[in-house]
Amino acid sequence: LSVGLSARHAVTCARLAANGATGPRSALDGPRSWLASFGFDTADTTYLVGDAAGVDQTRYALKLFPANYGCQCAIRLALDLGRDLDPDAITGLTVHVKSSSAASLSTRTINTHVAARFSVAYAVASALHRHRSELADFEGAALNDARVLAFMDRVRVESDDAYQHLHETQGIFPCRMEITLADGTVIRGERMTPYDNAEPETLDTALADKIDSLGSGEQAARLHALARTGGLQNVHEIFSK
Numbered sequence: 001l002s003v004g005l006s007a008r009h010a011v012t013c014a015r016l017a018a019n020g021a022t023g024p025r026s027a028l029d030g031p032r033s034w035l036a037s038f039g040f041d042t043a044d045t046t047y048l049v050g051d052a053a054g055v056d057q058t059r060y061a062l063k064l065f066p067a068n069y070g071c072q073c074a075i076r077l078a079l080d081l082g083r084d085l086d087p088d089a090i091t092g093l094t095v096h097v098k099s100s101s102a103a104s105l106s107t108r109t110i111n112t113h114v115a116a117r118f119s120v121a122y123a124v125a126s127a128l129h130r131h132r133s134e135l136a137d138f139e140g141a142a143l144n145d146a147r148v149l150a151f152m153d154r155v156r157v158e159s160d161d162a163y164q165h166l167h168e169t170q171g172i173f174p175c176r177m178e179i180t181l182a183d184g185t186v187i188r189g190e191r192m193t194p195y196d197n198a199e200p201e202t203l204d205t206a207l208a209d210k211i212d213s214l215g216s217g218e219q220a221a222r223l224h225a226l227a228r229t230g231g232l233q234n235v236h237e238i239f240s241k
Contacts, residue, residue: 001214062210064194065133067116070101071123073175073191078127081179081189087128087151092180094156095120098167102159108152113139124177125151166192 028034065075074095082090097105097120105120116122116138125148127133136142163174176190195203204227211223 062206064206065123065127066135066138067123067133068105068118070097070105070173071117071120072194073097073173074120074177075123075127075133076191076194076196077175077177077189078124079131079133081177081187082128083131085128085179085181085187087147089182090128090151090154090179091182092154092156093124093128094158094178095124096158096160096163096176098163098173099159099161100164100167101173102157106157110143110149110152113143116143119152120157121152121155122148124155125149 024030026033063069063072065072067075074097077095101120105118107115107119108121110116110119110122116126123133126137126142126145129145129148129151130137142148160174160176166172166174172193174190174192177188179187181187207227208224211220211227214220214223
């Protein structure tokens with residue numbers, strides 16, 4: 001639905017332009033623009049070529065956390081590895097992600113909710129301090145949390161070409177993480193997808209929450225019913241990919 005809404009907005013913009021409407025170019029190519037947020041010279045234009053109906057739709061997945069796809073595994077690792085850790089005992093943390101994400105998700109100036117959602121360092125620092133990753137953590141007063149912003153200085157984001165290859169061939173966003181404690185202990189973890197080792201109930205809950213966030217009333221009820229009756233029987237496959 002998110003992709004569909006984006007496509008609808010694009011068509012609306014094209015119709016407005018065709019009828020003479022204009023707007024500031026900065027929204028497209030300014031310092032905090034669409035291109036700055038999504039491009040970083042890493043865009044793969046091959047996705048725009050060919051028959052869209054022939055694309056493998058199972059390469060799309062619902063996000064467990066309200067941040068960019070490239071942050072999902074990093075958030076999951078931060079929550080899993082940091083469950084019993086005091087953030088003050090962490091002296092360093094390294095996140096390895098695909099090469100393009102290391103560039104496009106590298107921002108450390110968290111002045112808008114978009115910047116927060118496109119920052120691996122912020123997403124990880126927030127998850128470690130709050131032991132959660134919810135919508136409220138990426139907007140409003142949460143963006144000025146001094147503990148989270150200070151911890152970002154301990155987070156290093158490293159590029160991994162092997163992960164880039166996995167993304168380009170399988171459509172996944174892998175991540176591995178090393179957390180160094182004050183006593184020298186190093187805690188490591190890796191996730192190929194944020195759903196690794198997740199119980200089916202977790203995925204069912206995530207899907208139900210997503211449906212509720214999209215609407216209410218009869219439409220939401222019909223979507224819930226469709227999920228319960230097996231109309232979305234491949235949803236776990238979609239999650240796993």
